[in-house]
Amino acid sequence: MAAPDVDTPALDTTAHAERTPELTQPYRELGLADDEYVRIREILGRRPTDAELAMYSVMWSEHCSYKSSKRHLAYFGETTTPEMKAKMLAGIGENAGVVDIGDGWAVTFKVESHNHPSYVEPYQGAATGVGGIVRDILAMGARPLAVADPLRFGPAEAPDTRRVLPGVVAGVAGYGNCLGLPNVGGEVVFDESYAGNPLVNALCVGAMRTEDLHLAHASGTGNKIILFGARTGLDGIGGVSVLASETFSGDESGGGRKKLPSVQVGDPFAEKVLIECCLELFDKRLVVGIQDLGGAGLSCATSELAAAGDGGMRVDLDRVPLRAEGMTPAEILSSESQERMCAVVRPSDVDDFMAVCRKWDVLATEIGEVTDGDTLVVRWNGETVVDVPPRTVAHQGPVYDRPFARPKEQDTIEADTPDRLARPSTPDELRETVLRMVASPELASREWVTQQYDRYVRGNTVLAQPSDSGVVRVDENTGRGVAVATDCNSRFVRLDPYEGTRLALAEAYRNVATSGAMPVAVTNCLNFGSPHDPGVMWQFERAVHGLADGCAELGVPVTGGNVSFYNQTGEQAILPTPVVGVLGVLDDVRRRIPTGIGAEAGESLLLLGETRDEFGGSAWARVAHGHLGGTPPTPDLARERLLAEILVAASRDGLVSAAHDLSDGGLAQAAVEMALIGQCGARVVLDPDADPFVQLFSESAGRALVAVPRSEELRFTEMCSARGLPWRKTGVVDPGAGALHIQDVGDFGLDELRAAWEGTLPALFES
Amino acid sequence: MSPRIGVITFPGTLDDVDACRAVTYSGAEAVSLWHGDADLRGVDAVIVPGGFSYGDYLRCGAIARFAPVMGSVVEAAGRGMPVLGICNGFQILCEAGLLPGALVRNEKLHFVCRDQWLRVENTTSAWSTRYEPGAEILVPLKSGEGGYVADEATLDELEGEGRVVFRYVDGNPNGSRRDIAGIRSADGRVLGLMPHPEHAIDALTGPSDDGLGVFYSALDALADAPAPVG
Amino acid sequence: MARVVVDVMPKPEILDPQGQAVAGALGRLGFQGVGGVRQGKHFELEVDDDVDDDTLARIAEGFLANPVIEEWTVRRVER
Amino acid sequence: MARVVVDVMPKPEILDPQGQAVAGALGRLGFQGVGGVRQGKHFELEVDDDVDDDTLARIAEGFLANPVIEEWTVRRVER
């Protein structure tokens, strides 16, 4: 406990810090390690002030500094060839990666996690997660086009999931719908490991003209720093509130501030107005640089802007408009109040800038300027409370080489293959298995979730739920557009983090291609347990390598991503969950491939790719036996690439009328979904020489089921054969039938299937 | 000269771009109107589009109805100018007293986005003449507070006077009284509905192009009886 | 400055799905003895002392509540 | 049966965008003299007489309010 300091003035200025080098500081409460604190003192040549300590502590946190992951993430850079980079206008290190999609258009996309807040306050946690990722995209100078939300929860039937899931979904809906951004995709996954630690990841994609790319930097001495958007309050300052307490002992009875919750409340309306305001500012070319305020608030925005610029920066913190009384400089710097942005503006443009803000009723305040020094100076009523080299805050945080090792239990899991599990074999057993799978929470329709999301707003959504990827039109004149999909089967990753991550990449890539888009870029959100656990670090290291190597094989670059560690309940880490997002391009969205069959008069069903006896980590092993063991299916990325090229070529030439990739649940699930989405019957004919169970439920990668108009069948199959893609005619579409008939298994009435598929989530979550 | 149809933007309006697109598709000229400006810029008809005006805080449409532009809209409607309120626009028109009743939270309490079948019950309003009576159309519905309520006497009056223009078929998505999806004013010039015809103008981006009829109807109405200039 | 509380409730004849959902959930959570629940809005306004009851009524009736579906009460709170 | 009122309000340090929107609109509508506005929820519960204060507190704290961001008051109302 600190001794009361007789020399404590109201304000801890740099001068005061010089005078009181021995003052005890609560750096540990702020999450800094002993050696990190020592390093800060070395950098500054004195002890940090309260405000500096607040800044370093948030910016050197795992979340902002990537201190445990940096070493490994470097591998993405090492494996990205110049050829893969050709279309990248901005990559890792920027707010979000940017790719050139042709016709003068650039597209940017990114996923972020908001896991922990969403457990504490599901609605607000998820809402502010959406808000944050949208500001990231906006900070690139892009108009946000669409969002997607990969979500993971505890067991579907668990009482706490009934609290968390509806709240998270309502939060994503409440914020995203109010912003006017169509929600075009995502995931809903259930697993015990997420029970105390749901994963709420949010993706946003935006577009801009290539010449309008705004990178976050503060350059040009004399340029003004303008903070605009919401007022700054005590949101999310959590740990930093210890600085405001009279003693650092955490005694809440003292005169200081109570420890505040780190939950923020979002105001989607304020963000919508902020978006329109920013777009008008970009349009009028009134910003030199811009940065969103997310985690770490002003600490992050000012240090990153200054670090990336060519000069220094001075900020007068007392000018920041506040929402709470008596906030200290440290609190203002660390506040995570939402819906704020920070811009660098030429002095001659300040009046015009302010006029645009007034038009949108957005509060804007000049809080400082770019200086010709190389330090970031923050003042409070004229006194200096921060004087630091900005790069030491923003980019030169600690980097750790955490120990990692393959855990021994990995052998046990691998040895426990699904071969020992009883398999259905009679037609009745197979029929019962199909229905049970379709109705399981794992595979049931997500409509109860997705119908809460506006997928139509702005009128450019061409495909959304439940199709394999979301497709949005970017250019109304040419029809150019993009497709996005996110995927991760974390059960595969658990069995083999390297191959499992390649499978996640393969699935997202395939989902994009199945919609007719050529995949061009990859983003990720790496959700893992504690980096202090060598087993978790091993999963992480393997996952990064799997993703990077996979991207190199596919020839698509990783343009950005996000790492979320410490996802665990007690000692129990979540299943390793590297969510992979893939972006694809369509030169004309009119040639997108939908999922539902029955659009053309006569269609054949063709199964593309090869089916092997692969059940490790499959949906069947889980649903039928609660089993997770063995090894996951083997990915073949060269095959995935070929499949994608064929699907894109077929979409160009109008050879396929519907397509669906095969993933969770295998062929049976894909056939059921294509029939239900198209509201059209079909007959599926299995290969008499192969095991029907394997054909129906295996999750071998690299496969898709396509519907081909009879008139195009020959052309299409010749193309597949010529290019070496295995295919097999697996049935015909039968609009008159009103049922899905699977030969040697039985008939499934569409109504029966629909009731099974659509009934599950409402029964679980309707209040 | 093609008619000019104004589309209002409030802070928080979302579907103004879509309404403008629908107006353009139908062959009219779309004119953007700003909430803070009472000037209707000489338009022949006005659309109050969907979205979350002022965040829908307090109550949907409650704050927007006091915007300067709404004063002019109420006045123009009094002179017979065709006015269409879609979703949030419908809520605003009810709050402003141009249409009776109110819209309340969906029965199941969550936002619903789905392709919705509607039956056209009345084809005499300025925004529905292009439909066959009894026609069924497929249009997106996307709202959290879309339940139409009014007292029994008002509901009876609306039914009796043929002022229920659109009704939900194939399931009531939000608990609206008597499955009401859209109603018109007594003179037929003002129409409010929760579903979004402006999102059903092209099968590429919507479930159908059934919504175009709403906009073509307005062109007919303006050709037959141009709104008096004020 | 005085504190004024305005409570706005759905009219009795208007369906209150939110209140019903709360009542249903309380039952499932094992709380016995709770019959009906109705849910409305609660506003706390800081007003100058010279704002009279008439003005407050106009704020409540004309703005905070929609009289088609809601009823309201206003009360000044001692501090 | 007794009537119990539970008011749930955003904590003072938590952003209240709804209250802010109402306050802003009141100003534009020309109502002078209204400073801050905060908006919360108002619940009216019909409860059996044997439901004790402790149970009511658990209902309010554990269900009607989220104590991370909201605070609540319970009072029994005479009828």
Ligand SMILES: Nc1ncnc2c1ncn2[C@@H]1O[C@H](COP(=O)(O)OP(=O)(O)O)[C@@H](O)[C@H]1O
């Ligand atoms: N949380 C969500 N938000 C939006 N869309 C979702 C969400 N969860 C699932 N979806 C959509 O539902 C459909 C089915 O999801 P999923 O089975 O995970 O697809 P796939 O197996 O093709 O990856 C997809 O269109 C997906 O984008």
Ligand SMILES: [Mg+2]
């Ligand atoms: Mg898929």
